[in-house]
Amino acid sequence: xxxxxxxxxxxxxxxxxxxxxxxxxxxxxxxxxxxxxxxxxxxxxxxxxxxxxxxxxxxxxxxxxxxxxxxxxxxxxxxxxxxxxxxxxxxxxxxxxxxxxxxxxxxxxxxxxxxxxxxxxxxxxxxxxxxxxxxxxxxxxxxxxxxxxxxxxxxxxxxxxxxxxxxxxxxxxxxxxxxxxxxxxxxxxxxxxxxxxxxxxxxxxxxxxxxxxxxxxxxxxxxxxxxxxxxxxxxxxxxxxxxxxxxxxxxxxxxxxxxxxxxxxxxxxxxxxxxxxxxxxxx
Amino acid sequence: xxxxxxxxxxxxxxxxxxxxxxxxxxxxxxxxxxxxxxxxxxxxxxxxxxxxxxxxxxxxxxxxxxxxxxxxxxxxxxxxxxxxxxxxxxxxxxxxxxxxxxxxxxxxxxxxxxxxxxxxxxxxxxxxxxxxxxxxxxxxxxxxxxxxxxxxxxxxxxxxxxxxxxxxxxxxxxxxxxxxxxxxxxxxxxxxxxxxxxxxxxxxxxxxxxxxxxxxxxxxxxxxxxxxxxxxxxxxxxxx
Amino acid sequence: xxxxxxxxxxxxxxxxxxxxxxxxxxxxxxxxxxxxxxxxxxxxxxxxxxxxxxxxxxxxxxxxxxxxxxxxxxxxxxxxxxxxxxxxxxxxxxxxxxxxxxxxxxxxxxxxxxxxxxxxxxxxxxxxxxxxxxxxxxxxxxxxxxxxxxxxxxxxxxxxxxxxxxxxxxxxxxxxxxxxxxxxxxxxxxxxxxxxxxxxxxxxxxxxxxxxxxxxxxxxxxxxxxxxxxxxxxxxxxxxxxxxxxxxxxxxxxxxxxxxxxxxxxxxxxxxxxxxxxxxxxxxxxxxxxxxxxxxxxxxxxxxxxxxxxxxxxxxxxxxxxxxx
Numbered sequence: 001x002x003x004x005x006x007x008x009x010x011x012x013x014x015x016x017x018x019x020x021x022x023x024x025x026x027x028x029x030x031x032x033x034x035x036x037x038x039x040x041x042x043x044x045x046x047x048x049x050x051x052x053x054x055x056x057x058x059x060x061x062x063x064x065x066x067x068x069x070x071x072x073x074x075x076x077x078x079x080x081x082x083x084x085x086x087x088x089x090x091x092x093x094x095x096x097x098x099x100x101x102x103x104x105x106x107x108x109x110x111x112x113x114x115x116x117x118x119x120x121x122x123x124x125x126x127x128x129x130x131x132x133x134x135x136x137x138x139x140x141x142x143x144x145x146x147x148x149x150x151x152x153x154x155x156x157x158x159x160x161x162x163x164x165x166x167x168x169x170x171x172x173x174x175x176x177x178x179x180x181x182x183x184x185x186x187x188x189x190x191x192x193x194x195x196x197x198x199x200x201x202x203x204x205x206x207x208x209x210x211x212x213x214x215x216x217x218x219x220x221x222x223x224x225x226x227x228x229x230x231x232x233x234x235x236x237x238x239x240x241x242x243x244x245x246x247x248x249x250x251x252x253x254x255x256x257x258x259x260x261x262x263x264x265x266x267x268x269x270x271x272x273x274x275x276x277x278x279x280x281x282x283x
Numbered sequence: 284x285x286x287x288x289x290x291x292x293x294x295x296x297x298x299x300x301x302x303x304x305x306x307x308x309x310x311x312x313x314x315x316x317x318x319x320x321x322x323x324x325x326x327x328x329x330x331x332x333x334x335x336x337x338x339x340x341x342x343x344x345x346x347x348x349x350x351x352x353x354x355x356x357x358x359x360x361x362x363x364x365x366x367x368x369x370x371x372x373x374x375x376x377x378x379x380x381x382x383x384x385x386x387x388x389x390x391x392x393x394x395x396x397x398x399x400x401x402x403x404x405x406x407x408x409x410x411x412x413x414x415x416x417x418x419x420x421x422x423x424x425x426x427x428x429x430x431x432x433x434x435x436x437x438x439x440x441x442x443x444x445x446x447x448x449x450x451x452x453x454x455x456x457x458x459x460x461x462x463x464x465x466x467x468x469x470x471x472x473x474x475x476x477x478x479x480x481x482x483x484x485x486x487x488x489x490x491x492x493x494x495x496x497x498x499x500x501x502x503x504x505x506x507x508x509x510x511x512x513x514x515x516x517x518x519x520x521x522x523x
Numbered sequence: 524x525x526x527x528x529x530x531x532x533x534x535x536x537x538x539x540x541x542x543x544x545x546x547x548x549x550x551x552x553x554x555x556x557x558x559x560x561x562x563x564x565x566x567x568x569x570x571x572x573x574x575x576x577x578x579x580x581x582x583x584x585x586x587x588x589x590x591x592x593x594x595x596x597x598x599x600x601x602x603x604x605x606x607x608x609x610x611x612x613x614x615x616x617x618x619x620x621x622x623x624x625x626x627x628x629x630x631x632x633x634x635x636x637x638x639x640x641x642x643x644x645x646x647x648x649x650x651x652x653x654x655x656x657x658x659x660x661x662x663x664x665x666x667x668x669x670x671x672x673x674x675x676x677x678x679x680x681x682x683x684x685x686x687x688x689x690x691x692x693x694x695x696x697x698x699x700x701x702x703x704x705x706x707x708x709x710x711x712x713x714x715x716x717x718x719x720x721x722x723x724x725x726x727x728x729x730x731x732x733x734x735x736x737x738x739x740x741x742x743x744x745x746x747x748x749x750x751x752x753x754x755x756x757x758x759x760x761x762x763x764x765x766x767x768x769x770x771x772x773x774x775x776x777x778x779x780x781x782x783x784x785x786x787x788x789x790x791x792x793x794x795x796x797x798x799x800x801x802x803x804x805x806x807x808x809x810x811x812x813x814x815x816x817x818x819x820x821x822x823x824x825x826x827x828x829x830x831x832x833x834x835x836x837x838x839x840x841x842x843x844x845x846x847x848x
Contacts, residue, residue: 033638035773081824088831090637091584091780095827098773102820109813213813217769221649228642259657266646266653273643274631334727360729372727374720377713385717388710389729418720437728 013246014146018201019223022194024238038216039104044202074195293342317487365439371426375419386436565692571778571790573746579785582719587644589771595751600761614752621748666762783835
């Protein structure tokens with residue numbers, strides 16, 4: 001039973017972690033708390049949905065395309081909106097991302113209706129039976145996919161030139177510029193990646209979750225909490241925070257009270273952050 | 284002459300770094316004690332400890348006979364210790380007048396007296412023409428004066444000045460020294476961190492030399508100038 | 524204390540004029556829809572002014588004030604529905620509960636800075652929403668309708684016409700507005716602005732930053748709670764979805780930011796503009812699902828991007844410009 005819970009927790013947690021890492025990237029690099037991340041997730045879900053409808057693509061296979069599209073969207077949004085917002089006060093930046101989320105969610109609502117949709121057929125169905133654990137492929141595949149994307153993200157941030165440039169800009173913008181890093185470009189790429197990751201999370205989530213324009217807001221809140229839990233802009237912290245929250249979610253639901261499990265999550269968060277004001281891993 | 288500040292075995296550690304180690308000294312009421320030492324010697328850390336902006340790792344601080352280790356910074360200010368910050372921490376979104384007013388408010392409930400105290404302090408620090416300017420739009424010299432104005436507006440008994448002279452030119456420096464002297468004449472005990480040696484030697488009654496977190500020597504300017512250890516560590520082998 | 528107001532002649536004349544206009548306005552308005560907008564404007568003015576104390580003056584940006592709004596609304600709803608207690612009494616209960624909640628939350632949370640504080644307030648608001656969602660005795664997800672026709676209208680604060688609501692809410696708006704103006708010129712006002720500007724500096728001049736931040740948080744919670752209580756009585760219905768925490772919380776911030784954060788008049792102006800825009804878009808574009816909020820979102824982006832200081836800052840710039848000439 002416990003192992004089943006851990007498994008379930010990891011699935012939810014890994015998706016939450018992906019959203020959280022996207023938020024952490026923007027928080028860490030530009031110090032903006034982006035409230036539009038849930039909507040980028042939602043857009044990813046719809047892209048996966050339509051590719052599935054029209055071309056019979058399995059959502060997991062749609063990930064590369066989705067990530068590319070969302071990356072492009074992220075870059076455009078950065079250039080048009082975020083770069084200007086950065087010059088203003090912090091609260092205005094949040095309000096702008098919040099309003100952006102509203103525009104995306106309602107824009108989507110206008111284009112499609114609000115009825116819930118689901119992916120009709122996925123490629124990997126059936127179950128895998130391990131001794132102590134029965135695992136449905138519909139849940140295993142998302143888990144593996146999100147772990148893969150996470151690993152790719154870590155690789156990108158830590159090993160590639162662009163990733164290192166972004167990290168340098170995040171830590172010390174002026175110093176980074178002095179050594180020739182174009183901080184605007186770094187910000188732009190960071191924002192694009194965070195959208196891409198959210199889009200990928202959307203594809204993965206669509207495997208077993210319903211799709212509707214307003215699906216983003218629930219995930220946003222917990223994504224944001226996961227990031228704060230992990231600590232300032234730390235991508236690893238956000239990852240850990242997301243996984244932790246997924247686990248708390250499932251365990252609280254099973255052992256405590258399904259209805260109030262989110263209260264448990266929030267209270268645990270508030271307790272942790274009271275004792276560690278900069279998050280578990282914050283500097 | 285009584286002891287206004289009594290520091291015993293003050294030690295401050297940041298993780299593995301020992302910023303202040305076993306620092307013991309006393310400040311006589313009404314004197315000017317210069318605090319000198321190379322960069323990284325632990326001078327500002329000491330000030331932060333004295334004003335309780337961080338807690339000492341070990342050791343005790345007595346102000347006017349009362350132990351003040353456990354107090355919040357604002358309580359230390361109320362007791363009568365004022366400080367300036369090395370990098371001026373002006374309240375940028377408020378005017379010069381408001382910056383000083385806010386400090387004066389804490390001391391006096393009477394509105395008229397508070398306003399008068401503010402005006403006098405502003406004038407004394409040479410900021411009279413700038414009262415309506417936003418603090419964030421001041422230049423460095425003006426910000427430093429504002430630092431001092433805010434500090435003396437709370438009518439302190441002990442004033443901690445952190446590198447007030449840094450970056451000042453000849454005329455500005457003379458004015459700053461005059462201001463410090465006027466404050467001293469009002470009866471305020473002064474601890475001043477300085478790098479500009481001629482200022483320290485001319486203004487201080489005594490000088491304390493810090494090096495690598497420890498007290499190297501304490502004495503009159505002449506004694507310090509003649510002290511071999513100090514010359515070796517700090518003055519580079521040359522006699523003052 | 525009141526000297527602060529009387530000394531400012533410009534403020535006095537402006538305020539009196541606005542008050543007179545506000546009081547005789549209903550006489551000229553025939554359409555109930557316009558009255559409805561004015562009533563909502565009053566509610567949002569209260570919300571904005573309340574939030575402004577902690578967010579605008581003290582600089583602690585809370586994105587979770589919907590919690591107190593909900594507490595205010597639910598205490599009145601529960602009081603009337605279960606116990607038939609008048610909202611005139613229950614609103615005070617709501618304010619007390621909100622104040623206590625603020626104290627309990629504020630203790631640990633006010634130590635947090637920036638994004639961390641914002642996220643923690645969001646988490647707190649979410650807790651509130653889930654708890655309300657699961658309170659079966661007040662209808663849980665479906666909420667309750669506490670319309671009561673048996674008791675007299677002045678007792679239940681449930682009127683059939685809109686005018687009484689408007690005048691009652693206007694009274695509260697005036698009171699809170701004047702209190703804000705007094706606070707602005709008082710020691711509390713200065714201290715909060717000092718804390719917002721530079722907390723270390725504030726500490727070094729003897730300001731007990733913890734105490735004042737807590738006071739600001741409590742006052743803001745109480746005023747927002749009041750607004751929730753009044754609104755609940757206006758619509759005679761409560762449910763957790765009306766509260767929709769992040770949306771409401773962000774819109775509360777928006778009101779103050781649009782008008783001019785940290786100013787006395789800002790939230791009032793912002794509430795007016797924001798409510799008019801949102802109600803206009805809602806009624807005009809009601810046919811297409813989502814269009815109204817879409818337009819609203821776009822307008823918010825435009826206004827916040829190009830007027831970071833709020834609408835009030837335009838007038839301040841004009842004043843400064845004139846002075847130069």
